[in-house]
Amino acid sequence: MTGSTDWEDFFSATPVPTELERVEKEASDFVRYHLSRGKPVALVSSGGTAIPIELNTVRFIDNFSSGQRGSASTEYLLQEGYAVIFLHRKQSKYPFTRRVDQETFLQAFLADANSSRVTVREGFASQLHTVLQEYQNCNASCSLLSVPFLYLSDYLWYLRTLAHVLSPLKKQALLYLAAAVSDFYIPKDKMPEHKVQSDGGPLKLELQLVPKMLKPLVCLWCPEAYIVSFKLETDISLLSKKAKEALLKYKHNVVIGNLLQTRKESVIMVKQDEEINIQISHEEQSKGIEIEQKIIAVVKSWHSEYMNL
Numbered sequence: 001m002t003g004s005t006d007w008e009d010f011f012s013a014t015p016v017p018t019e020l021e022r023v024e025k026e027a028s029d030f031v032r033y034h035l036s037r038g039k040p041v042a043l044v045s046s047g048g049t050a051i052p053i054e055l056n057t058v059r060f061i062d063n064f065s066s067g068q069r070g071s072a073s074t075e076y077l078l079q080e081g082y083a084v085i086f087l088h089r090k091q092s093k094y095p096f097t098r099r100v101d102q103e104t105f106l107q108a109f110l111a112d113a114n115s116s117r118v119t120v121r122e123g124f125a126s127q128l129h130t131v132l133q134e135y136q137n138c139n140a141s142c143s144l145l146s147v148p149f150l151y152l153s154d155y156l157w158y159l160r161t162l163a164h165v166l167s168p169l170k171k172q173a174l175l176y177l178a179a180a181v182s183d184f185y186i187p188k189d190k191m192p193e194h195k196v197q198s199d200g201g202p203l204k205l206e207l208q209l210v211p212k213m214l215k216p217l218v219c220l221w222c223p224e225a226y227i228v229s230f231k232l233e234t235d236i237s238l239l240s241k242k243a244k245e246a247l248l249k250y251k252h253n254v255v256i257g258n259l260l261q262t263r264k265e266s267v268i269m270v271k272q273d274e275e276i277n278i279q280i281s282h283e284e285q286s287k288g289i290e291i292e293q294k295i296i297a298v299v300k301s302w303h304s305e306y307m308n309l
């Protein structure tokens with residue numbers, strides 16, 4: 001009997017990311033800077049977490065998450081006056097660049113054959129101007145810190161470390177956990193070292209349960225922060241019930257419930273004394289309005305109430 005919890009066992013058995021020390025230092029400087037200016041800081045998690053099946057990883061198990069929710073929400077939080085630590089899956093959607101697709105990028109610029117000059121083609125300038133201006137404003141105020149990850153293990157180490165770094169902000173810290181976190185993984189000591197061979201017949205995998213990190217997050221790592229988690233379901237009849245259960249179990253501030261199929265048009269937002277439905281019509285969507293804008297408006301207003309308590 002060691003008396004340790006499942007999440008402590010997970011971290012003891014899981015290697016620390018090589019970049020953790022650097023990330024911790026950068027995040028601490030970032031938090032100190034914004035704390036001294038009285039600016040609230042949000043930690044946004046975004047994208048899917050991959051599960052390797054070999055130590056020398058050729059293959060991994062992944063999920064559907066594109067990073068839309070986290071990257072769009074980050075832009076709206078910046079607009080609402082937050083500084084944001086963006087903990088995101090590498091190569092998933094990123095604030096600002098998400099609004100310029102690869103084809104537009106290649107078509108928008110014109111390279112002069114006789115000099116090193118690059119110009120923007122007619123018709124692309126206004127679209128690029130808006131995005132670049134927003135990005136430059138965010139850069140000038142040092143309001144965005146990017147922390148990329150690929151694997152679940154790195155994501156969880158970063159989450160724990162960044163939550164600790166945010167804790168001195170107390171109620172001014174917002175945690176907005178939109179990443180699609182795997183429920184299952186293969187512990188390091190159960191993983192084969194080399195590429196799994198196909199001449200051994202069909203592949204059988206045994207995945208272990210990932211410990212629920214919301215519990216230590218709320219109780220120990222960042223206890224006074226305003227914590228918003230997401231609940232993903234595919235069956236509408238379970239959504240509200242599961243969201244309420246999560247709130248009751250972890251005793252944090254808000255659970256946002258969404259269905260895989262309709263996540264871009266509809267969510268429920270549940271807190272202790274209230275449940276609201278946020279929707280976006282086709283007409284609003286056709287005007288480029290995103291559901292994340294409405295979600296963040298509510299999160300900001302609820303977080304402000306909490307800060308003033």
Ligand code: 9Z3
Pocket residue numbers: 047064065066067068069070177178179180181182229230231232233258260263
């Ligand atoms: C979400 O529910 C996010 O809204 C989505 C966003 C992953 C659906 P996209 O990245 O999708 O815009 O394509 N995130 C949380 C999912 C999750 O892992 N929740 C855990 C659960 O449901 C609880 S922490 O058990």
